Amino acid sequence: MEQTPLAGIGRLASSRQLHIALATAVFLIYPFLVSDYFIDIAFYFGIYTLLGLSLNIVLGEVGLFDLGHAGFYAIGAYTTAILNTKFGIPILVLLPLSALAAALFAYVVCSPVIHLQGDYLLIVTLGMGEIVRLALINNPFDLTGGPNGVYGIDFPSLGPWLVIDSSLEYYFLIWLIVGLTILGLTKLQDSRIGxxxxxxxxxxxxxxxxxxxxxxxxxxxxxxxxALAGVAGNVYASKLMCVSPESFTFWESCLMFCIVLIGGMGSIPGVIIGAAFIGLFPEIFRPFAMYRMLIFGSAMMLMMMFRPGGVWPRKRGAVKYESLLGGTGRTDA
Amino acid sequence: MHVILEQIINGLTIGSFYALIALGYSMVYGVLKLINFAHGDFFTLGSYLGYTVLVFGAALLTAHFGLWGAIMAALVFAGVSLAIVGLIVERVAYRPVYPAGRLPAVVSALGASIFLQNAIMVLWGPRFQAYPPALIPNVRIQFGNIHLTLLQIMILLLSFVLMGTLYYIVQKTTFGAAIRATAHDRKTASLMGININKVILFVFTLGPALGAVTGIMVGMYYRQISFTMGWNYGIKAFTASVLGGIGNIPGAMLGGLILGVLEMLGAAYISAAWKDVFVFIILILVLIFRPTGILGEKRAEKV
Incomplete structure (x- = not known):
């Protein structure tokens, strides 16, 4: 068959680098085309992506059922909120500190329960997430401000010449973090640890x-x-300028769980798609008012019917699923 | 001393709510290894259906059947409706994802939960609804030093009758043996001629029906219901079933009662604000030292 010059373009168009370059270009141009409202939606999409990536390590890569991930997110957000409002430590200094605090918390609380299997680990992490949330509501040592939370968190700044205080700058901050995280995690997937x-x-x-x-x-x-969830908490806290326990409910943990499973366990592009679904869907369907969550719930069921392995499952090292019915010979299912 | 006893009885009342809901989680888990996240919303839906019957049909029903008749009618109506809803949800949300395994089923269950919760909100509105006051005459009964209300006695009585019946079905009848066999080893059970389909349908009828009855009792006890309450009760009940040993039916009952009593004692003697924290800490401690729950059996890991 005769080789046409177009084949080379075709090969280039399907290459991975080009996809990544295109995606990056879209992300760079997008905020200059839309209003602040849509930039903010894209910001929360970024937060959900980061949270999804963080849970993907635990649930996707290792297969540990963690339904208390919002607890780590909360530790990061409250570390930032408390240290910033009480001691005036800058937000960007608190970014690694929040990650460290969440990581330390995870190490301390997970060490004694790490031997638990499957659903027992799930309920223990669920319990831990709830304990964190309830503790925040109960305002221990007058630190967390009870149900109202902590107010007046600063903007992140690098000295006086760069203060991140607009929707656009927050958009770039979160997606820069997400981009770096994706780079790191991609390397990690192929490493000895992965x-x-x-x-x-x-x-x-x-x-x-x-x-x-x-x-x-x-x-x-x-x-x-x-640690990654702690980073997300840090950015979230400074964007909202206040944190309260109702942002870190069991429901948030469930959403993160869904992000990973809708995208495909262990798949990084999958996480982005899952986060887009969870973060953008309720916004896009806002005109449907009170019916939008009905549509959202139905969409979740439909997705699992038609793409049980996720929308973008990982090719190498994909997860094997075992039927819930085992080999019972039920053919109608 | 009598204060402790009263607290224990209050705890048993709440505990019997948890136990009845936990049974729904545990039965489904036992048979399918699936955490039915929509179960809390079955309970809420039952509560709302009972509310509707009691508020809008009360005059008619009490005229024909008396007050107890009206309450019975609400219980039966909600129970039967939820049995049907349970079957529909199993057919629509779960059956198509069985071959895909347990994690997709979890997402599907969460989707079903969101759907049901918001359907309740659309139908009954987002505000709290109040059960009619003093459906059961507000009589206080005294045993020695202990004060009880008639409502509490009725709740305890009904709960224990329901749990006793279920215990009898599961532990003493042939069909119960089939359920236990399925929970133990589904593949072998089906080779022994047990109809797994029937067992699945049974747990998806009975679990939601028990949840609905509990919903009405909670409505009468606290008098206030909201469309999101399924989450809270669901988490507690699921915790209870794990505490007792998930998949184990007497374990779910025991776990629920223990959880209720612990919660009440924690609220009375430690701190009301920290009672839930106390409950979760106990749960984590139990699981650290007995990783399969109180009544859960240890199974050797198959390699």
Whole structure:
């Protein structure tokens, strides 16, 4: 067959680099075309993406059921809020500190329960998330401001010459963080650690038998996931300028869980799609008013019917699903 | 001393709510290894249906059947309706995703939960609804030093009758043996000629019906219901079923009662604001030392 010059373009058009370059270009141009309202929507989409990526480490890569991830998010947000309002520490200094606080919290609370399997881990993490939220409501040592939360959090700034205080600047801040995170996580997926995580997810016993210290690797996943959630909490707190316990409910944890599963476990592009669904869907369907959440719920069910492995499942190292009915010979299901 | 006893009885009342809801979670989990997140909303829907019957049909029903008749009618109506809703949800939301495994089923369950919750909001409005006052005459009964209301006694009585019946069905009848066998090992059970389909339909009828009855009791006890209350009760009841050993039916009952009593004692003797924290800490401690719950059996890991 004769080789046409177009084939080269075709090959280029399907290449990964080009897709990434196109996506980046869209992200760079988008905020200059729309109003602040839509920039803010894209900001929250970024927050959900970061949260989805953070839970994806725990749930997607290692297969640990974590339904209390909002707790880590809350620790990050409140660390920022309290240290900034009480001691005036700048937000950007608090960014790594919030990550550290959430990571430390995850290490302390997950160490004693990391041996639990499946649903028992799920309920324990759920309980921890709830304990964090209830503790914030109860205002221990007069730090968290009870149900009203903490007010008056600063804008992030690099000295007087760069203050991040507009929707546009927040948009670039969050997507810069998301971009760097994606770069790091992509490298991590192919590393020794990433492969060990996937091995544990697929068969923990075999992984142990091959000399993988599954306990440490599982803890590492929790610590890293929590740190990323802490970063998201930091940016979220300074964007809203206040934090309150109702932003960190069990419901938020459920949404993060859905982001990972709708996109496809362990798949980074999947997380972005899942976050887009969770973050953008209720906004797009706002004209439907009170019916929009009905549509949202139905869409979640439909997605799982038609794409049970997620919208963009990971190709290599994809998760195997086992039928809930086992080999019962039910063919109508 | 009598204060503790009163608190324990209050705790048993709340605990029996948790236990009845927990049974729904536990039965479905036992058979399908699926956490039915929509179960809390079955409970809410039952409560709202009972509310509608009691508020709008009360005059007619009490004229024909008397007050107890009206309450019975509400319980039966909500129970039967929710059994049907349970079947529909199983058919629409869960059955198509069974082959895909448990995690997609979790998302589907959350979707079903959002759908039901918002359907309730659309139908009855977003505000709190109040149950009619003093449906059951507000009589206080005294045993020695302990004061109880008639409502509380009725709730405890009905709950224990329901739990006793379910216990009998599951532990003593042939069909119950089929349910337990399915929960234990589904594949072998189906090879032994057990109709798994029937078992699944049974748990998706009975669980929501029990939830609906509980919803009406909660409505009469607290008198205020909201469309989001399913989440709170759902989390507590799910916690209770894990505490007792998930998938284990006596375990769910025991877990619910223990959770209710702990919550009441925690509220009375530690701090009302921290009672839920106290409950979750106990749960985590139990799971650290007994990872499969109080009555859950230890199973060797298959390699």
């Amino acid at each position: 492969r060990a995580w996937n091995y544990i997810r697929e068969d923990e016993t075999a992984a142990n038998a091959n000399g993988i210290d599954s306990r440490s690797y599982k803890l590492l996943a929790f610590v890293m996931g929590a």
